[in-house]
Amino acid sequence: MNLVLLSVLLIALQQAQGSSSQPWLLKPNVLVVEKEMQSTVEVPLICGESFEGAEISWRNEGEELGQRGNRITVTVEEMMAGNYTCHDSAGALLGHQLVLVQVQGGQRQRKILKGSDNADYIKCSSKNYGGIFRCSWQWSNERKGSVVLISATRSSDGRDITCTLDSDEAGITCTDQFQCAYSEEQDHIELEVYVRSLYRLEKYFSSFSISEIVKPDSVHIAKLQGSTFELQYPETWSVPASFFPLRFHIKVVPHKKDCDYEAQSRTQVIFTQNQTFSVNNRREFLLCVRAQDPLCNSAWSEWSKYE
Numbered sequence: 001m002n003l004v005l006l007s008v009l010l011i012a013l014q015q016a017q018g019s020s021s022q023p024w025l026l027k028p029n030v031l032v033v034e035k036e037m038q039s040t041v042e043v044p045l046i047c048g049e050s051f052e053g054a055e056i057s058w059r060n061e062g063e064e065l066g067q068r069g070n071r072i073t074v075t076v077e078e079m080m081a082g083n084y085t086c087h088d089s090a091g092a093l094l095g096h097q098l099v100l101v102q103v104q105g106g107q108r109q110r111k112i113l114k115g116s117d118n119a120d121y122i123k124c125s126s127k128n129y130g131g132i133f134r135c136s137w138q139w140s141n142e143r144k145g146s147v148v149l150i151s152a153t154r155s156s157d158g159r160d161i162t163c164t165l166d167s168d169e170a171g172i173t174c175t176d177q178f179q180c181a182y183s184e185e186q187d188h189i190e191l192e193v194y195v196r197s198l199y200r201l202e203k204y205f206s207s208f209s210i211s212e213i214v215k216p217d218s219v220h221i222a223k224l225q226g227s228t229f230e231l232q233y234p235e236t237w238s239v240p241a242s243f244f245p246l247r248f249h250i251k252v253v254p255h256k257k258d259c260d261y262e263a264q265s266r267t268q269v270i271f272t273q274n275q276t277f278s279v280n281n282r283r284e285f286l287l288c289v290r291a292q293d294p295l296c297n298s299a300w301s302e303w304s305k306y307e
């Protein structure tokens, strides 16, 4: 029954999608109305083709609407839409439609996620070139938000990338199964995140390639003997290291300082394997090491410390 309902809606909506003032289907049972904040829009709802002529009543969030019949029109004012359900004469649920409002030009007045401009809302990173990446965002404190839809595709072929949402709905882990670590990336990943707070819908967008968001995991520092250490490639980094070399930034700073301290001895070298490093320092010291992909000048890993 729901399938019939959905296909009818899809046909009705595909015909309507040309104009921005017509509602469009974001996903099954979720209709989007794009409008100016202050304007009022009439939204036609259909319970289902097979219910034509039947006695049908409608509710919004459980509250009875005056209108009856298979097709009704509801009025959406400001941000107030609803979750409309249709029922048979005995009151049984026949279908539902969540109607959400997207403010036109709403990019300038975002409210559901925290951030100052579009680039800041969604942060993505990848530990290597294998095709798995993570993105995260922060919910604003004032509103209770939830994710409605995530879509990630490769721009050239529209190939889908699978993403799973964290349980707190503040991040995703995605896998591009066809990402080839050994070849140059030809195109970008386009990420769309639709979130809602009550009936307000906002769309966030990010576009990047894996090489733009790569950030190696921390280097592992293993003590060999005395003040000699082995600096080891992060376990999660792409292999072989000869093909994916890392640049190590090594700093020896005075004891009780931290790794941001501007030390005199700084070393930046490209290692294609684990490297032994000796500190010629009789006093107490702090050894700081971090890594970067030199080929794309990636973000640096977090510092690893040994004291």
Ligand SMILES: *[C@@H]1O[C@H](CO)[C@@H](O)[C@H](O)[C@H]1NC(C)=O
Pocket: 083, 084, 085, 096, 098
């Ligand atoms: C809308 O109503 C339907 C039917 O009662 C329910 O299954 C669905 O979870 C509701 N959706 C929201 C977002 O409240």
Ligand SMILES: *[C@@H]1O[C@H](CO)[C@@H](O)[C@H](O)[C@H]1NC(C)=O
Pocket: 232, 233, 241, 272, 273, 274
């Ligand atoms: C570095 O050392 C670790 C631990 O011994 C080892 O598992 C890893 O394969 C080494 N990596 C390289 C690039 O030599």
